[in-house]
Amino acid sequence: MRITITDIVDQPGATRPVSVAVPADEFGDDPWGTAEGAVQDPIELDLHLDSVVDGILVRGSLGFTLILGCARCLEPQTIEREVQVAELFLDPAKQVDEDDELEPGYELVDDATAIDLSTMVRDALIIDLPVRILCRDDCQGLCPTCGTDRNREDCGHGADEGIDPRWAALAELDLPAE
Ligand SMILES: [Zn+2]
Ligand SMILES: [Zn+2]
Incomplete structure (x- = not known):
């Protein structure tokens, strides 16, 4: 799920809002692991891209809907989630210290003309997954x-x-x- 950044990259202080609703399968192959099939369309991204010296800072919220079975009676439950994200996408060309390892998925791509939000969205959603849900406390x-x-x-x-x-x-x- 790539976003072009040519209008703000290398202009520290420049900013751009990104507000989009994206189908769940736009985030790579088999993106959701054990939650495959539970993640519903669309995933809502409400973000701000801020240009900084090292790259692009992405902040905002992700909204998504899951359908998961109750842990006791297996009845499907619809769960709405919203998670906050704040991640720095670094420009690999500007890494002075070679020992500083870039975190895969959090770097500028295509010659620093785009960022790919797939890793950030997957990480945020999977960490937020409820371990066990009940349709009601006394199910x-x-x-x-x-x-x-x-x-x-x-x-x-x-x-x-x-x-x-x-x-x-x-x-x-x-x-x-x-
Ligand atoms: Zn019985
Ligand atoms: Zn239940």
């Missing part, structure tokens, strides 16, 4: 015995067995006695 989850959604229906297997559904298959194994 009853799926019955470990029959798989019924216990929020909708009482299947009669008892709500307090407390067996994690992931272990239910183990409980059914007929292991030989010692």
Whole structure:
């Protein structure tokens, strides 16, 4: 997801707003890792590009929508997120100290005429991903015995067995006695 910077590069103090809505697949091949399929279109970028001596400073917010399953009942949940970003994209031609390693994805590209925002957007979104979501705090989850959604229906297997559904298959194994 490249943005041309020819109008502001090498003019410290120059600034330009970037406000765009971009399809989720514009951020490279297989951009979202484990969140692939959860990230919805579009991703909203509301940024300011500031020209500085070393390159371009990108600041602002990213807005995106995820659809993820509840950790207990698997019901899809729509989650709106907004994350703040502030990243310096360096001009590789201006790196005086050769030991200073450029961070891949955060440098000016195409002879310092553009920046590619893919790495920044991916990093910001993936770090912000919720580890575990629930449709509501007291979600009853799926019955470990029959798989019924216990929020909708009482299947009669008892709500307090407390067996994690992931272990239910183990409980059914007929292991030989010692
Ligand atoms: Zn749930
Ligand atoms: Zn049941």
